Amino acid sequence: MNIKHDKVNVLKTGMALLCSKGYSNLGVDEICKVTGMTKGAFYNAFKSKEQFLIEAVLLYGENNVKRIKSELEPNGQNSAFERLQMFYHKMLKAQPRNNFTGCFINNIMSEMGFVSELVGIESSKEFVKFIDAIVPTVMEAQENGEMNRELDARQITELLHSTFYGVLTIAKSSQNIDQSILTINLLFNNLKPNQNA
Amino acid sequence: MNIKHDKVNVLKTGMALLCSKGYSNLGVDEICKVTGMTKGAFYNAFKSKEQFLIEAVLLYGENNVKRIKSELEPNGQNSAFERLQMFYHKMLKAQPRNNFTGCFINNIMSEMGFVSELVGIESSKEFVKFIDAIVPTVMEAQENGEMNRELDARQITELLHSTFYGVLTIAKSSQNIDQSILTINLLFNNLKPNQNA
DNA sequence: GTAATCAAACAGAACGGTCGGTACAATTAA
DNA sequence: TTAATTGTACCGACCGTTCTGTTTGATTAC
Known part of the structure; x- marks a missing residue:
């Protein structure tokens, strides 16, 4: 009996596989096995393995933008600076211990x-x-006066997220996020306005 | 006629290949082809492809430490801060345009x-x-008073190098280092002592 | 001096396994 | 009926590795 496969669910499952095993280390057979698809269904849904990857990247990006906006939007409790800091902490700590696969986009x-x-x-x-x-x-x-106003906001953001990617890579390899959190904290503290200004 | 292969040269050539193609995308056949080895010679010199990778990592690390020390040592012209900044700039700009392979250790x-x-x-x-x-x-x-003394030196260094890795990954994907240089500069400026303190 | 010996290095064909992708019949949905 | 979808066997290419046999150069024996 043929099974109706939800492309989005297949992509989401595939994302987790891609994230932990990487693209080259992951075979189409394994994607099919885990998602319960057959090769016929896979190649009916996706033109190629590379196209599957690209669709996964696009879906991940779309969902991640939503997540970012959701986690950073004013909540009536935390300041913008606090929300930013919590956001990055959460992403670092969300990684399961001893199973630190890093960020999908960064890995890819x-x-x-x-x-x-x-x-x-x-x-x-x-x-x-x-x-x-x-x-x-x-x-x-x-x-708010929580961050240095002399700096360009986009530049700051690029710095924050680049550093996040950097510490993710190192954490993925050492399987330890403790240092990563210290590093991100240091950066946040440095982006505050000059204390004695 | 047999050829005498220098293991160090083979590893250095392999490093460049590993750096641009990655481990999984690089076959032993290609390593052999580029270095002029045969399979027999390769597997006589290295227990396995993974062992080859590890030896390349160790050799790269060893050489890179030497390079770091050499480029950062006092030169009678530049201050410590300037030497640090030049060091990271040089590593970013050393990447050939449109052939941006990033840092070997970061990639691996x-x-x-x-x-x-x-x-x-x-x-x-x-x-x-x-x-x-x-x-x-x-x-x-x-x-020297060029960098904030209130921060732990090792923490600062971790931040610098993590950020360097982060911007490298993004530059590798976008094949553009302009933003990377801006981001590193921003970080350096932020690590100066508080101007108004 | 030189012939015999031997281990290490090398050459390259061959192996079993896996890869991404396809062919095509069977099944389903319209 | 017809078109789309699926299951599965299969393809050639390629993978890391192993294999057998050869070459090499240093060591040993005479």
């Missing part, structure tokens, strides 16, 4: 950015969208 | 950190050695 950028130009371009686009989604909260923190 | 950490525990551990160790090699110059910059 690193593995495929130079191998597949198309994948590189698409994941870069998603990164820019993440930045776009975070910038308003950084601006709010600047207006 | 991201691709293999979770796939092979051994590779993850070894590359993390090399990262720590890089930090060890940079810390003294950060301390010197603090003593």
